[in-house]
Amino acid sequence: MMVIRSPSGWGDIIPPHSTARRAGDAFVSGSLDRLLLEGPPGSGKTSAAYAMLFSRIPDLHKTQNDISYLNAADCRTESDVLRTIEGMRMYGQNSTGQRFLIIDEVDCFASVAASTLKGKLDGLETNVPVILTTNHISRLDPALVSRFKAVHWNRLSVDQMTSWIKGQCAKAGYSLKDTDLATILADGTDYRKVVQNLAML
Known part of the structure; x- marks a missing residue:
């Protein structure tokens, strides 16, 4: 059995198109902090999200607990959102001292949870890196989408x-x-x- 190496950085990812590459480059460089990857299941959105963070913070792969992760398909209530955002207040163990947030399947949140998320994100410092993924951007509140750079992440050719x-x-x-x-x-x-x-x- 061949051992597959998980993407250790943005260089291990092949973005599906030039817009996705530019957005990823901007996120890695720190000029973009809020990114929404939308596209079909199986397109590698979550792997790309982790890869961007690993390249943005070189020592992040040594401190996995620095990433607050939530899959809204499994944890979709307001209390799940509050617990996850509260974890962002902890001091990061990486060289920046920050914690980072990835929320998968954000369209699966109940309406109250989605509203709470929008408000809590506004309460975070603007330079806190946050990546959301969704298979159905049309189901999201436009007010939430407007807070992010939305990038279509289709499957590779x-x-x-x-x-x-x-x-x-x-x-x-x-x-x-x-x-x-x-x-x-x-x-x-x-x-x-x-x-x-x-x-x-």
């Missing part, structure tokens, strides 16, 4: 995914065969399925 697969195999020291590539891409370019298929090599 076959050529883009092939390039990413080859890079992952090279990092793992695996000699990729054409038959391997066909097996990996048998389910298309769904990021999660590609990673699962890679792990079966």
Whole structure:
């Protein structure tokens, strides 16, 4: 079984298009602090979010507890939001002293929770990095969306995914065969399925 290296930084990600690359570059550089990645399931939005943070704060990968993470598909109540935002008040163990926030599937929040999130985000310092992901941006309150740079994050093309697969195999020291590539891409370019298929090599 091949060991797949999780993206350790923005350089391990192939953005789906130039706008996504520019937004990621801006977030990593610190000129952008609020980012909303919207797109279909399996496009790699969450992996991209972590990769951006790891590149923005080089020692963040050593202190995973510096990232407050919430998946609204599983934890969607107002109390979940309050608990997560409260965790942002803790002092970060990385070189910046900050904590960072990733919320997945933000469209799954109940209406009260979504309203609370909007208000609590306004209470955070403006330079606190926050990334939201959603499969359905049309379900979000436009007032929440307006607080973020929204970027469509579609699935990679076959050529883009092939390039990413080859890079992952090279990092793992695996000699990729054409038959391997066909097996990996048998389910298309769904990021999660590609990673699962890679792990079966």
